[in-house]
Amino acid sequence: MTNLAVNLPGLQLKNPVMPASGCFGFGREYSEFYDLGKLGAVIMKAATGSERFGNHVPRVAETSSGMLNAIGLQNPGVEKIIETEVPFLADYDTKLIANVAGSTIEEYELVAKTFNQTNQVHALELNISCPNVKEGGSQFGTDPFMAAKVTERVKQANNLPVYVKLSPNVSDIITMAKAVEAAGADGLSMINTLAGMQIHLPSKRPLLANKTGGLSGPAVKPIAIRMIYEVKQHVSIPIIGMGGISNAEDVLEFLLAGANAVAVGTANFQNPFICPEIIDELPGVLNKYGFGSVQDAVGKGIVE
């Protein structure tokens, strides 16, 4: 029997597949399609210190094999999330990861601290890489010094394992990864979206109200694979891989590149059952390529 289990800091996962932050809300909508207990974990939509209303619409655009989004971290705020969303998800037999965002180090700390008070969240994903907000987010994600600092402070502020979500919009992803590892990150989550834009010809202006948005979907998969492959050789903390995954073969490609587990984002919009379908198909794909377990495949694509 193929063993899908993965054991990561704070996350004893029955399988390595989880919906990516922002593409699954807080699970309610997709719980109408299937039992969320099938999932290895759920990563919630980003939480900030207080309620955020996000960017103006349009917030999404379609691109070749991908999409742009500029939601702008709309969320009801960490306390409301703990009150109304976490208990709903906690009823399912799955692990829960909270995506932590903010404009200042203090806000990140506050959000992390607040999640620490509930015992229903198993890990934090520190979102220092959202390209769609004016403050915070991406400046933390492109400067290794700032990234290390916010990681350190969030680690101090809470007891949960922290997976730092890296931005791909950098010249040197290895330096970023090493900086947050040194600052105490328990794991990495990569990649967030690539900053992109679409211009709407009839109106002769950027289609998204925010002008730029984050590119996701199959279009970015080669970039994600390259970054994970490079980072894996320089860090020893585990990696949750994502970026364009849409089937079980893609999952194996991420595992071979060095991911320990994976998240699926954009593909949920095309197929609401994508996560359980991938989980069902994964044993067959692992076997086909000669692996007896998920663990066996991790990093096996790295040569020399």
Added chain:
Amino acid sequence: MTNLAVNLPGLQLKNPVMPASGCFGFGREYSEFYDLGKLGAVIMKAATGSERFGNHVPRVAETSSGMLNAIGLQNPGVEKIIETEVPFLADYDTKLIANVAGSTIEEYELVAKTFNQTNQVHALELNISCPNVKEGGSQFGTDPFMAAKVTERVKQANNLPVYVKLSPNVSDIITMAKAVEAAGADGLSMINTLAGMQIHLPSKRPLLANKTGGLSGPAVKPIAIRMIYEVKQHVSIPIIGMGGISNAEDVLEFLLAGANAVAVGTANFQNPFICPEIIDELPGVLNKYGFGSVQDAVGKGIVE
């Protein structure tokens, strides 16, 4: 009548469309499909100081809406190119741009100087952004200081207008663009490919012999548009835009984002007639969206 002409340093173009470097060899093969005199210009495959044999095969892979390449600057060397390739292209009624590559500043200088000796080349494209070679190329493309230095030295070494080809694999494209503008660049060419990777499941290793390769094609278009849009607002030199162009609407999108002319790469492989077809369709597309000339549309998508 819709005016397609574009007047750039050294390049009085009858239309803004040219094949991108590396996707058109030195024109011979595509000259069997159509008269190269239809093209605004031709950008030749990269030239280095002496002959280069490039990377091992496989050198290309297919991705969702894109491809990876790691040719590795294979070329017969600048002198051989001037001897055997330039005269062939000079026979056509089109402008000729030489793509200049190297491992050291001295090599870049040498190549530029050598092209200066022929009067059949109208401009240089300074390739500081090739992700597929161990030395040179990308370190010049990600460090603004190095980029400025090589630009300055190449400008000193020759009298031709120099278009610096920027790498998208950077945290801050605006700083790169400003650095080379300050160093004397006559124009920018953007974007080169994004570093990516594909892992071949049956062999459990990177598919490309070079492991990583450069991602091109429609998948990267939103990234190119975003970068051109951002850079346009901070430089006053013209931009040759490229990255995923596959039809005349795409060309207009690049013009609106701020490109003054465009190059078409990967799309040649799907449709060898893509450049002349785009040139034929461009007037209709410009008219449809209310533009009387190419020049009218440049930068018109930039708001606020």
Added chain:
Amino acid sequence: MKNEKMQIMSVNSVALDTIEMVLKNSYISQTAVPGQFLHVGVDGHTLRRPISIADVNKQEESVTILFKIIGSGTRHLSSYQAGMILNVLGPNGNGFPIQDDATVLLIGGGIGVPPLYNLGKTLAERGTKIISILGFQTADSVFYEQKFRNLGETYIVTNDGTYGYEGYVTDVLELTDDFDRYYSCGPVPMLEAITAALKHKQGFISLEERMGCGVGACFACVIPTDTQGGYKKICKDGPVFSAQEVML
């Protein structure tokens, strides 16, 4: 709402660039209410396309949609042929609130007309008197005129006057003041004009926005409900809102 396969029964061009497709599906035909939409998968496209349900035939277990060819997704969809299978999420959204009024006014603009047909038919069956004002760009774009006339009094308006009244739907609003409620769907400028002109009336409008998930999970399709940052999701809380509920 479920993820369903729908077999295409027929594909017809009913006006300029306007396609009518009849789709077979038991679950959606039995459960859909007027104003709901289908989130339609189109091969080779990352995002699904939201298209309103224009008609339902419970006996034949069929659902009719009407769409205009706008961009690459609808263009590709228009090339699908009878016998092929669509992958659809549906029925999505809330739908129009139904009530037994004496008379209702339906105001549709362009490709906002389809959901009003299903609504009008449903209300007419319940004995409500239907008055319809349908606006189109030009004569070639007019569709479903006879179907609406079968439901009741119908005014056709074209922007260029090539058919029916010339101008905008608001220009003929004065012809009909005798109704209890109005329902409207169409471009935002039209909805703004209508909600302003009919401030004194109870009305419901159906909105469009670019969507990601189409099910309420991604926060792509929000509409403000007040100036304090309140918002609703068009895909889940809508697409139908009371005219006073949202800020256009």
Added chain:
Amino acid sequence: MKNEKMQIMSVNSVALDTIEMVLKNSYISQTAVPGQFLHVGVDGHTLRRPISIADVNKQEESVTILFKIIGSGTRHLSSYQAGMILNVLGPNGNGFPIQDDATVLLIGGGIGVPPLYNLGKTLAERGTKIISILGFQTADSVFYEQKFRNLGETYIVTNDGTYGYEGYVTDVLELTDDFDRYYSCGPVPMLEAITAALKHKQGFISLEERMGCGVGACFACVIPTDTQGGYKKICKDGPVFSAQEVML
């Protein structure tokens, strides 16, 4: 070489995951020589797929290709039906050198067999005696056996021994030493073994490599010709090389 449209005349499954397609096109059918290939566009795929010409019928202006379903491109291609149009560059590459030998040996491995059929047929018509050794993985993969038998003496080898001889094509090479020249196409390890075993013979091999342009412009498909960095382009200088010309 031109960019041509080819109408699909027929699609047949001739062995496990192996499809035979007959395509109609005047220019390519009249100009193609054995060993050349088509660079076939597949919807939704960035790169074209190189597929050898397996047979030509000049009277009917048709060209036959045979391909194995390997990945997404060939899988999609296998779903195309008769009547549909393929966008093709062709005929590409150099082709096998043709000469009036008394006897030639054809050695094909798997999906390397198809170009040898067109070659064998052409040589047989010119009076050359044809001996064929065809290797396949297993009985289910065997195709075109009778067609080759019609050309002459034919040995079938399967790796697992489920049909014909068991083993590799090299295992049966000793059965036939009486030939002037050999032509081979198949996986690289097979070509390595053959060129080593038949060092004393004149031979031509057809190579495969991942391609970009397929016309010689992108430098994707090179093969070294010596240890000094000499190289040839498989798409343009090849795919056929003399056995001594390239370094496998």
